Amino acid sequence: MKIPTLYTLDVGYTAAMQITVFGATGKVGTLVTEEALRRGYTVVAFVHQHAPASPSNKLIIRKGDVHNAADVARALVGSQAMVSCLGSWGTPRRTVLSNATLSLIPAMKAAGVRRVVTLTGIGVRKKPSALYRFLLHAGTITPAGKVFWDGQEHVRLLAESGLDWTTVCSPIMNNSGGPGYRLSRRLGWPLVTIARRSVAAALLDQIEATDYLQSTAVIHRK
Numbered sequence: 001m002k003i004p005t006l007y008t009l010d011v012g013y014t015a016a017m018q019i020t021v022f023g024a025t026g027k028v029g030t031l032v033t034e035e036a037l038r039r040g041y042t043v044v045a046f047v048h049q050h051a052p053a054s055p056s057n058k059l060i061i062r063k064g065d066v067h068n069a070a071d072v073a074r075a076l077v078g079s080q081a082m083v084s085c086l087g088s089w090g091t092p093r094r095t096v097l098s099n100a101t102l103s104l105i106p107a108m109k110a111a112g113v114r115r116v117v118t119l120t121g122i123g124v125r126k127k128p129s130a131l132y133r134f135l136l137h138a139g140t141i142t143p144a145g146k147v148f149w150d151g152q153e154h155v156r157l158l159a160e161s162g163l164d165w166t167t168v169c170s171p172i173m174n175n176s177g178g179p180g181y182r183l184s185r186r187l188g189w190p191l192v193t194i195a196r197r198s199v200a201a202a203l204l205d206q207i208e209a210t211d212y213l214q215s216t217a218v219i220h221r222k
Helices: 027-039 069-076 096-111 130-141 143-159 196-208
Strands: 018-022 042-047 059-063 081-084 115-121 164-170 182-184 215-220
Touching: 018 027, 018 069, 027 042, 027 196, 042 069, 059 069, 069 096, 081 096, 081 196, 096 115, 096 143, 115 143, 115 196, 143 164, 164 196, 196 215
Parallel strands: 018 042, 018 081, 042 059, 081 115, 115 164, 164 215
Antiparallel strands: 182 215
């Protein structure tokens, strides 16, 4: 069944609004924050400890734990959209993305924030087949498999949330290259690396775009 579009570009999703960035101190999150400020957004940077930059009239710092519902709710006050650059690599259980999504969804609904753009790894699908789900589950004995499953689970939660979501699925990222990119619904071969600046640009572009509304989008080099 086709899910109807829940918003259009003429309802206020513009660079004049305020957005909340989760994972704002990460390698991609820092670039998202910098680029969002350059584009004219007011940015609420949600951080665990260290701020990505000094606060200003356009940059609001909110410290907290993404698993704490009250902290998440405070970070969403006044925002019209949310960008998540969270990830599970380097964490003990590798469930950060899915666990955080469990906190983010009710907080977004309570705050009236409908638009959410998230980042995860390549290969994550909106509707995986039974065989695909079995292979995913079997892969959770490895660190990479756990991270992959975490990304897949967060997409499942978003798909069931009723929110206006888009997930950008990225291959291995590096610091080489500029912001150019293209998106597609298929993996495409060969899979190559992509610049973090490209990923940051794609995440911000999707706030106002509707091509991949309530869907995953694979990012490729342009």
